[in-house]
Amino acid sequence: MSPKQVRGEQTITRLLDAALEVYRERGPEGFSVQAVTAASGVSLGSLYHHFGGFDDLAAALYGRCMTELLDAILDRLDRARTARTGVRAVVTAYLEFVRTDPAKARFIHAWAYAAFLPARAAVIAEAKRPRIERMMAWARPHVAAGRLVDLPDPYLEMLLIGPVAETARRWLAGGSGIDLERAERVLPERVWQSLRGPAG
Structure with a gap:
């Protein structure tokens, strides 16, 4: 260089x-x-x-924060030995990221609906794609063995990430009744139960 x-x-x-x-x-x-x-x-x-332009800078920051979140999740997932510990690791890592760096988490959730992002969605998706694929690649052997529910990747991803992302969004927005510490105690096992397969 x-x-x-x-x-x-x-x-x-x-x-x-x-x-x-x-x-x-x-x-x-x-x-x-x-x-x-x-x-x-x-x-x-x-x-x-x-x-x-400034919108491109904001989109780049969104992409950087999002990839940092996904990398934190994958780092924890890579150390998981079972389907249960893997699911719990994803949920825990997401909530820990939100708790320890709320500015990045808030930027992700606040700007996810920004008007300028659709025009730059392809660039952001390209950064996310290999990370989401790694997550799904971890899940597929567990699905094949019956340890995780057999669903197409997008639905599996939504069940895995969706509940915790919505919890984070509400907490970041100051939603009443959302206690992040309690979520960290309760959600990992609840999400696991929703994804548990017949052999799980």
Whole structure:
């Protein structure tokens, strides 16, 4: 990598780090191109050079936060020895990510419905695809052995991730009655029971 490419990568990282910090400190209302350039010390022209626009920067940050979440889940899943411990690991890792870095989790959940994301959905999906495929590749032998319920991959993924993602979304939005510590105690086993196969 040439010195120019290294500087470019450093600028991209600085912009993404600053964007997350601005979002963490000011929330969606204060998340603006002016705030990010001021926090990063990077010029507006350089931001546009590297990302094309502020929406592209936000989409890149969304993609980075999402892949960090999935990597945290996969790291825990890779150490699981059984179908039950694997399911529980996914749920626990997701909730721990939300609890330990709520700014990233909040960005994922708040911006998942942003108007600019559909135009960039293919890029984000490309980053997610190998990680979701690894998750499903872990599940398939357990499905074949009857330890996990036999469902098409998208439905299996929804049962595995959907309940915990909705719990996280409500907690991040300040939903009354959502206790993350209690969720960490209750949900892993409940999700396992919903996915348990006849030999599980």
